[in-house]
Amino acid sequence: MGCYMFVREIDKRIRILFLVLFIPFVLIILRVIYIQVFQYKKLNSYAKDLWSRDLELEADRGKILDRNGIVLADNLTTTSLVLIPNQIKDKKEVTEELSKILNISFEDMKKHVYKKTSIERVHPEGRRLSYDVAEKIQKLEFEGVYLVKEAKRYYPYHDLLSHTLGYVGIDNQGLSGLELQYDSYLTGKNGAIQYFSDAHGNRLKMSDVYIAPTSGMNINLTVDIHIQQSLEREMDNIVDMFHPDMALALVVNPKTGEILGMSSTPDFDPNEYQKYDSATLSRNYPIWASYEPGSTFKVVTMASAIEEKVVDIFKDRFYDAGKVNVDGSILKCWKAGGHGDQTFLEVLQNSCNPGFVRLGQLLGKEKLFSYIHQFGFGEKTGVDLNGEGQGIVFPLNRVGNVELATSAFGQGPSVTPIQQVMAVSAVVNGGYLYRPYIVKSVSDHTNSVVKEYSKVMRRRVISQQTSAIMRIALEHVVAKGGGKSAYIEGYRVGGKTGTAQKSENGVYLVNNYIMSFMAVVPSNDPEAVLYLAIDNPKNTAMLSSYTTTPIARRILLDIIDALKISKQKGEVDKDLEWNDKVTYEVPNVIGKSIDEAKKELIHFKVVTEGDGNIVFEQSPRGGEKIEDGSIVRLFLK
Amino acid sequence: MKMDKILLFTVIVLAIFGLFMIYSSSSIWADYKFHDSFHYVKYQGVFFLLGLFIMIIVSKIPYRFYYQFSNLILFFSFLLLVLVLIPGIGSVRNGSRSWFGIGSFGIQPSEAAKISLIIFTSKYLSFSGDYIKKFWKGIVPVLCIVLIFFGLIMLQPDLGTGMILVISILSILFIAGADLRFFIGGGIFGIIGVIALIVIAPYRMKRITSFMNPWNDALGTGFQMIQSLYAIGPGGLLGNGYLNSVQKHFYLPEPQTDFIFSIIAEEFGVMGAIFIVSLFVLLFYRGVMIANHTNDLFSKYLSFGILFQIIFQAIMNLMVVVGLIPITG
Known part of the structure; x- marks a missing residue:
């Protein structure tokens, strides 16, 4: 039976092949299990990406608030029309209806409805729709026609704090100021309505996924809106009265370095920043401007002299003949004929230049310039804002006797307003130089604080005693000296005026001054330091006492209100002038x-x-x- | 004549399940192309009924008839393969001139070639006896004819069909008792050939690797593989349920043909896959039983060859769509 054996051999080989082909079948099943179990997560998420289309929902940008929680940078919610052309069944009808509602031509509407794109925003006609229009569109219930929420940045106080707040671009991205600096905090996470579509873009009947947008974080400032509004109001007054080249004001809490208000003119309305030139937009003068400070700088010289014990301002006397000769240069006092015999306290009250030349000489250039540096001049204060200036202080090897003398009364060094305010803060707060800051905290949309900033003491410059003497001295300036117009009955106000000559290319300009006033309130326990400067005021006497101090007084009154400063006892009585009421x-x-x-x-x-x-x-x-x-x-x- | 009821049952279950799945997978495309979501399933239904009818008729024909006319059948299918290559007679579908189009119906002569070659080889081997042990006398003549047919099919070109044809004939040679050395030699020759092809054109290597990580060329060679995986994977072990495939919504090209198994796995999960595979295994098993139970060599080779060809084709398709082998050789 060779044939039989042969057949058996065939049958055996058939069974072998059957078993061999059984293997790929098993592999196929194992492979399906592998794909559906072990690759499920990956493939499912990839596939969802492929199938899903996102209708983006814009997240609200975080707000910027003042220290009282008043919103300075807000969002306006608007409704916008979005089309998904592939889902629109009757394009002609949709075009007709929408063009009627939006009051635009059929042709204009057609461009959007017939566009070959997955998602079409009807821009600009379909943006910022009124409630009525939105409701009409909603009622039509067309497939592929959607209304989505959009938020637009809005600054309810317009030009208030504009340089510091900055502004945002068309897509709500921060372009300048705090809006730019804190953009990553302010920017929220966009949400979406995620729907599934076929490969042709038609919506599938699968449940949509709603991904809620997460609002950006809020920035809470140290600024007090009442003080800020006062500054803005007075800036406007200054512009009306004096048509200055520039004016600025800055209020800081000397005990912490918190900026309570800052303003400058020209300013802008961030709601329509496009209308302003780049210089107006970018120059935040209180931290950027750099110029010779003039007499306000005498505060630094005097504090240094007291700290070094080279003078007892109450007892030591100085005779001012109206001018002083330093190495052949005649340095004049502003008062023709001089102030005659006076204590050094009166030297400060009278803002007597020769007296300060003496103080500078008593200190010597090493010590005076060491204090100038210690008070923070010639370096950035480190304020948490972009665009800070640095100023210029002579290098010591270039300081001769003349430079020493002029620097002592505020000519020569170039300084920024914020440097001056922080230095004076140190003079009156017990001697501590703080880093100024304007962002108090960052909080998320549930108002829980994410990041908090607090005072940063940079160094100690003078002693408590010196600081106490300086507080009295500055109060005397307001009660009896050049700051009289800032005197507020019942409150202790300290201050110092300044009239700085402007120089251009090393030459002092004629009749072109920066008038300034530095004020401390209350001077026995300072809660605010105000600095006000007006660059080249017109139609006014060339003395800061008459120009800046009445304005400063109005601001100080508002500061007293805003900070609820109570009346103080033991103030220095004001010297009477002819028009003063007794x-x-x-x-x-x-x-x-x-x-x-x-x-x-x-x-x-x-x-x-x-x-x-x-x-x-x-x-x-x-x-x-x-x-x-x-x-x-x-x-x- | 005895009829294998289990075999018949298996075939009918496969066909009917196929009808349901063709409807599910093609309705979206059918509605899009023909505004009739039943377009493809109607055609399939007609073919199913036609197939049943032909099955009954063919079952009445004694298989000896094929034995007798095997040469004529072979010649006839050879003629068809030549004719289909002539433009104007054969029409091009999916890049291959492999169809005779008659109205909206079409006939692929390569399908006829597969059957007629199996008939021819079965007959040749059934009377060749011990020749099969001898390489030159037994194997080479068959191989020559197979290669001629393979060559004609490659002119269309249709590598897949050509390979199935060759391997089906090889399977018959194997069971008929061809020397194992022949297959080992052939295997080595094949490997050398593949290596040579890769050395000549390194892009082929890319093709081979791209099926392992289709994302390397997601829009090119990997596209279909990825779309298939996006059907099978997200379906999960339990599947989305009948009619609930997402990938059939224009993502997967031709979901009712090459990738219908992907849709089955998407809608019915691993149970669907096991169901299909079991039916094929059962089908093959019944075929093996038939082949084992007959003592007539011709019918043994014929029945085995035909079933092997069907099963092998199924395995190729399934392995491709699950990513076990590259899409085109």
Whole structure:
């Protein structure tokens, strides 16, 4: 049976082949399991990417708020029309209806509806739709026609704090200022309506996925809007009154370095920043401008002299003949004929240049310039804003006797407003030089703080005692010296005026000054340092005392209000001028007899109410200062 | 005549399941192209009924008929293969001139060639007896004819069909008792050939590697593979459910033909895959039983050859769509 054996051999080979072909079948099943189990995650996410189309939902940009939580940079929510042309069934009808609602021509609308694209934003006609229009479109319930929310940056206070806030571009990206610096915090994470579509872009009947947008983080500033508004208002006044080349104001909390307000003119409205030139947009003068400070710098010289104990400002005297000769250069005092014999406290009150030349000489160039550097001049303060200037301080090897003398009264070094404010802050706060900052904290949309900034002390420059003396000295300037117009009854205000000559190419310009005023309130326990400068004011006397101080006073009043500074006792009384009303402190007469009371109230007009002989209440209360001849009401029983 | 009921049942289940899956996978394309989501399934239904009818008729024909006329059948299919290459007679589909188009129907002569070669080889081997042990007398004549047919099919060109044809005939040679050395030699020769081809044109290596990581050329050679994986993978073990394929929505080209297994795996998960594979294994098993149970060499070779050809073609297709082998040789 060879044939039989042969057949058996064939059958055996058939079975072998059957088994051989069984292997690929097993492999196929294993492979399917591998794909569906082990590659599931990867393939599913890849495939979802392929199938899904995102209708982006713009996240709200974080807000910028003042220290009281008032919104300075906000978002306006608008509705925009978005089309997915592939999903639109009857393109002609949709084009007709939409063009009617949007009030544009059929042809213009057609361009959008018939566009070969996956998602078409109807720009600009379909952006920022009014509620009525949006509702009409909604009602049509066309497939492929969507309304999406869009947010636009809005600055409700327009030019308020504009340089510092900066502005954003068309896609809400920060382009300048804090908007740019903190863009990564402010920018939210866009959400989306994710729908699934076939390869031709038609929507599939699978459930849409809504990915909520995450709002950006809020930036909380140290700025107080009331102070800021005061600065803005006075900037406007300054422009109206003096048509200056530039003006700026800066308010800082000297105990922390927090910037409470800063403003400069020319400024701009960030809502429509496109309308301004780049210089206007970019120059944040309070931190950028650099110029010779003038007399405000005398604060630094005097503080250094006191710290070095080269002078006792209350006892040591100086005779000012009106000019001083330094190495052949005649340095004049602003007052022709000079101030004559005076204490060094009066030298500061009178802003007497020869007196400061003496202080500079007493200190010597090494010490004076060492203090100038220690007070932070010639280097950036490190404020958390872009575009800070650095100023210029002579290198020591180039300081001769003349440079020493002029630097002592504020001519020569070039400094920025913020450097001056931080230096004066150190002078009055006990001697601590702080780094100024404007961002208090960053918080997320649930208002929980993500990042917090606090004061940074850079170094100690002078002692508590020197600082205390300087506070008294500065208060004297306001009460008795060049800062009189800033005097506020019942409050202790310190300050120093400055009139700096501007130079161009090393030559001082004629009749072109930067008038400035540096103020401290209250001077016994400083809570705010204000610096105000007006560059080349027109139509005014060339003395800062008349130009800047009345404006500074109005700002100081607003600062007092905003910071709720209470009246202070023990102020230096103001020297009277011819147009000043005389004021007297009202004595406390409660409990006294009417006759006794009338004797004590000799300066005032007494009005009594009620029957009786004993005063049980009075208005105003004892301790207040009121003008000569004012009414004091006494309540008798 | 005895009829294998299990075999018949398996074939009918496969065909009917196929109808359902053709509907599911093609309805979107059909609606898009012909505004009739039943377009393809209607055609398939007609062919299914036609197939049943032809099956009944053919089952009445004694297989001896094929034995008798095997040379004529072979010559006839040879003629068709030549004719289809002539422009105007053969029409081009998917880049190959491999069809006779009659209206919207089409006939592929290479399908006829496969069957007629199997008939011819079965007959040749059934009376060649011990020749099969001898390389020159037994194997070479068959190989020559096979190579002629392979050559004609490659002129269309249609590598897939050509390979199935060659391997089906080789399988018959194997069971008929050809010396194992022949297959070992052939295997070595094949490997050397593949290496030579790669050395001549290194891009072929890329083709081979691209099926392993189709993302290397996601829009080119890897495209279809990726689309197939996007169907199978996200379906998960349980599948999306009948009619719920996403990839059939224009992502997967021709989902009702080459990639229908991907859609099955997408809609029915691994159970769908096991179901299909089991049916094919059962089909093959029944075929092996038939071949084993007959003592007539011709019918043994014929029945095995035909089933082997069907099963091998199925394996090739499934292995391609799951990414076990490259899409085109």
